Amino acid sequence: MDRRTFTFAAASLMCAPHVVSAKPSQHVTIIGAGSAGLTAAYHLTKSGVRVQILEASQSWGGRLKRLSGFADVPLDLGAEWIHDEPEVLGRILGHGETDLGVATINYQPQTYQFWHNGQLNDFNLLRHGYGEVKFFDITWYGFFERFVLPSIREKVIFGAVVSQVSKQGAQTAIRLSDGRTLTTDKVLVTVPLSVLQSAQIAFQDGLAPPDMPALQDIDFGSGFKLFLKFRERFYPDMLFEGSRASVLADTWAEKIYYDAAFGKPTQQNILGLFTVSDQRLRRAKLNNAALLADVLEELTKIFGPVVREAFIDGVVQNWSLERFIMGSYSMDNHGQKDISDILKPVEGRVFFAGEALGEDDQSTVQGAAFSATRAVEQIVAS
Numbered sequence: 044m045d046r047r048t049f050t051f052a053a054a055s056l057m058c059a060p061h062v063v064s065a066k067p068s069q070h071v072t073i074i075g076a077g078s079a080g081l082t083a084a085y086h087l088t089k090s091g092v093r094v095q096i097l098e099a100s101q102s103w104g105g106r107l108k109r110l111s112g113f114a115d116v117p118l119d120l121g122a123e124w125i126h127d128e129p130e131v132l133g134r135i136l137g138h139g140e141t142d143l144g145v146a147t148i149n150y151q152p153q154t155y156q157f158w159h160n161g162q163l164n165d166f167n168l169l170r171h172g173y174g175e176v177k178f179f180d181i182t183w184y185g186f187f188e189r190f191v192l193p194s195i196r197e198k199v200i201f202g203a204v205v206s207q208v209s210k211q212g213a214q215t216a217i218r219l220s221d222g223r224t225l226t227t228d229k230v231l232v233t234v235p236l237s238v239l240q241s242a243q244i245a246f247q248d249g250l251a252p253p254d255m256p257a258l259q260d261i262d263f264g265s266g267f268k269l270f271l272k273f274r275e276r277f278y279p280d281m282l283f284e285g286s287r288a289s290v291l292a293d294t295w296a297e298k299i300y301y302d303a304a305f306g307k308p309t310q311q312n313i314l315g316l317f318t319v320s321d322q323r324l325r326r327a328k329l330n331n332a333a334l335l336a337d338v339l340e341e342l343t344k345i346f347g348p349v350v351r352e353a354f355i356d357g358v359v360q361n362w363s364l365e366r367f368i369m370g371s372y373s374m375d376n377h378g379q380k381d382i383s384d385i386l387k388p389v390e391g392r393v394f395f396a397g398e399a400l401g402e403d404d405q406s407t408v409q410g411a412a413f414s415a416t417r418a419v420e421q422i423v424a425s
Contacts, residue, residue: 071422072097072217072225074205074244075233077105078122078408079396081187082135083231083415084195089137090423094195095227097203097217099367103192105235106368106398107408109184113270113358116309120268120360122183122408123317124150125176135412136190145186146179148306152280158345159286165279166287180308183408204367208232208393209247215392229392229422233415236399237263237369239386250393257385260378261399264295265327266319266371267361269338270303273312273353277346280305295374296320300342312353319371327363334359372406373399391425394418 069092073080076098084094108120125131125147133141155169178186207218214226238244240258282300283290296319303315316338318324326334335357343350363370376382383402386395396418401410 069093070095070228071231072215072227072229073231073233074217075099075105075235075397076103076199077233077235077397077411078107078183078187079233079398079411079415080105080231081191081195082412083233083396083419084198085191086137086416086419087422088194088198090419092423094198095225096195096199097205097219097225098199098201099204099234101201103199103201104184104187106362106372107182107184107187108360109182110270110358110360113356114272114304114309114311114313116180116304116307116311117182117185118270118303118313118315119178119182119184120270120358121362123177123268125178125183125409126404126407127176127409129176131409132186132190135409137416143190145181147176148179150175150177150306152302152305154279155281155283156279157287157290158282158284163345169281177306179306205244207245207247208250210250210392215250229394229425231394231396231415231418231422233396233411235263235368235370235397236261236373238367241369246389246393250389252386252389252395254380254385257378257380258382260380261376261382262295262321262374263369263399264319264321264371264374265324265363266317267324267327267334267359267363268318269316269335269357269359271314271316271338271342271357272355273314273350274355275349275353276302276312277349277353278302278314282345294321296322321374324363327361329361331359331361334361374406388418388421388425394422 071087071092071094073083073096076096080096084096087094106121110118110120129147130140132143132145133139151174153170155166157164157166204220205217206220208230209216211226215230217225280302284298298318301315303313362368382399388394396414398406398411400414404410
């Protein structure tokens with residue numbers, strides 16, 4: 044279990060920066076409509092910059108995704124935990140420590156079990172060492188939908204797969220996979236690290252960061268989430284696979300079964316499974332039906348026939364198989380260069396943001412958002 048999950052995150056001292064007004068004629072194109080791209084568009088629009096967002100998929104949100112209709116409360120198929128105090132929501136919007144009226148819960152599970160060497164053991168002492176914050180009746184997706192999207196919804200172009208960024212005189216040209224070429228003053232790239240590592244976007248005419256190969260030294264995790272609905276509850280608040288020592292080790296690898304209804308306004312029995320790793324996961328290669336069947340088989344070994352008897356339905360979100368994401372989030376950096384040094388702005392034309400650039404908030408939604416506000420400051424000042 045990594046430090047982000049088993050250590051209650053201290054409130055960040057960093058507030059979203061104050062963005063000065065920009066020249067109204069300035070035009071910025073953002074690549075990616077995830078949390079970083081949406082946050083950047085929100086703040087750029089407020090500062091007077093003309094913005095368009097190019098999103099490769101047919102929906103906004105990136106690794107934010109809401110599951111509606113499966114349970115009588117919405118569930119996060121992507122980012123779920125807040126990993127900070129609730130006031131971080133106000134800081135994302137540039138409102139400081141403002142209480143936005145978003146209901147959250149102090150997430151402190153009470154019952155814990157470990158499955159190791161074919162045995163199920165209780166370890167409820169963990170209730171004294173772990174606490175988090177989660178949304179009560181909305182999701183991360185719902186937060187952006189309510190507070191960020193209204194002012195920028197019309198600026199998003201879906202199905203816009205960017206293949207190349209180059210110069211076109213004083214402007215910057217963006218070539219799409221369908222052959223179209225768009226021009227803009229500046230480009231903010233907010234795609235997942237995996238997209239940059241796989242060179243899906245070609246940076247021409249000297250617009251590539253000078254040390255792009257160093258990005259390969261940063262792990263981008265494999266991962267998926269899954270929700271199961273049961274007629275009765277037979278599981279603890281949290282269930283881990285492995286020894287206590289291995290689960291509590293400070294690593295990026297996590298596999299957690301958890302009561303997804305804990306503290307939520309529902310009486311339904313919803314079990315979640317969150318799995319990420321810096322190694323390629325066997326299950327992440329499976330299609331949804333095979334992955335679901337594999338998980339049910341594992342749970343049956345742990346809890347017995349009640350799993351099959353009580354099972355109602357299941358939903359899988361395999362982030363590793365998402366074409367424009369290909370995994371979970373950035374993890375360890377095995378190289379000598381910090382990612383903020385690798386992805387520096389290039390010639391005042393190309394800028395970068397995303398959770399990998401989240402600094403102390405790396406791999407979180409607020410990390411992506413704060414990296415976006417820093418990029419906005421750079422764009423407006425350049």
